[in-house]
Amino acid sequence: MNRTIGLISTNYSVPGFGSVTEVRPAASIPFGGRYRLLDFALSNMVxxxxxxxxxxxxYFYRSIIDHVGAGKPWDLSRKEGGLYILPGTVFGFHEENARFLFRDLLHNLEYLRQGDGDYILVSSGTLVANIDYQPMITRHELEGKPVTLLYKKMQPGEKRPGRYLTLDGDTVAGIRRADEGENLLLDCFIVDKSFLLRMARDYAALDYMDFLDILAHVLPEVAVGCCAFDGYVAFMDGMEDYFRASLDLLDSSVRRELFQSDRPIRTKAHDTPPALYAPGSAVKNSVMTAGSIVEGSVENSVCFRNVRIEKGAVVKNCVLMEKCVVKAGARLENVVCDKNVTVSENKIVCGTAEHPCVLAKGGVV
Structure with missing residues (x-):
């Protein structure tokens, strides 16, 4: 079998995240108590x-480099192959649903040329799912089409802005942007290296476009294959999606699908003692992570490392990132707290399930 190399794009903006992505790329947003969104793309490839x-x-890559380092948690710190940190073009691409700026590919042709793979598996850094790419790679090789797109069949009535595929059997007949449809293109595809290098030569003048938009224009001349993924996918187009996906983790069936023992989601390790539950505290249906101290009440929430819930405080339907402090008597409901947020004594902060209240990093309420 021909070898496949990976390429993960994190050089794009997601305006729906607001203040959360003012200090970090979307791919490095903390998720699930101990992970970052990027961990899923890296782990799926490994x-x-x-x-x-x-x-x-x-250009503001500090949090990504701090998290991935040389790639050791993913077994990518190696003499042959391994993790390559590649520069994106300044400011990336700000159009919604754009993940693969063609200029970024052109800017890193040396990596693509020197890589020892005949195929390149390309993914966004915010695709949250546990995907085995081997069946997709095998299908791509057997069918012999230069590109294979990964898609998910949507349920009737389910709406999600994005790119939708029109299929003719196992061939993609069209790619269109829409608010709803049947076959939603996930942010992942496999492309023959030789085909991608040809596109880089022939379409260099369109470097301002997304690769998938260029592909949509050349469909009449190019046979493009497809592969369906029917597992759980957490879409990440803004804080509402993030909040919903975070609380999905409280469902044991979702946790079992995302965090499989034979396909682990790897992340940067932290040496932190277990969470401490003080006498009189109450925790129900929540994800509590190492280093946390709970003296109050927590329900249906996800708490990251080193969170402190003081006596008399109530946290319900919330996501509290690392080192947040909820002082005595405070009450939070439907709230996302970025890192190092402090909620003062007896304060009440509430959002709704559809529109959670978001407290910016380092804030004091």
């Missing part, structure tokens, strides 16, 4: 036996 991965970073 679990699919891809040993060379390029990571296209934006």
């Amino acid at each position: 679990n699919s036996r891809i040993q060379t991965v390029g990571l296209v970073t934006p």
